[in-house]
Amino acid sequence: MRVIITGGSGLIGSALASQLASDKHEVIVLSRNPESISGLPDGVKAVKWDAKSAEGWAEF
Structure with missing residues (x-):
């Protein structure tokens, strides 16, 4: 599954990214x-x- 995380460099987001990976x-x-x-x-x-815009992630 493809998962997109905002705030992935923070405490919770980085732990979530690690677990999902x-x-x-x-x-x-x-x-x-x-x-x-x-x-x-x-x-x-x-x-x-x-x-403020879709710039940078709209392709996903």
Whole structure:
């Protein structure tokens, strides 16, 4: 299953992303600044997005 998480760099979001990735889900984390995210598990994709528009994640 493809799962998209907003706030995936925070405490709860990062734990959720890790668990979903370990369960073999496709995980995409939306972030205003994906370059600053550290510690995401392998296979988790961080995507730049703007919460005020669909820019950056509409393709998903």
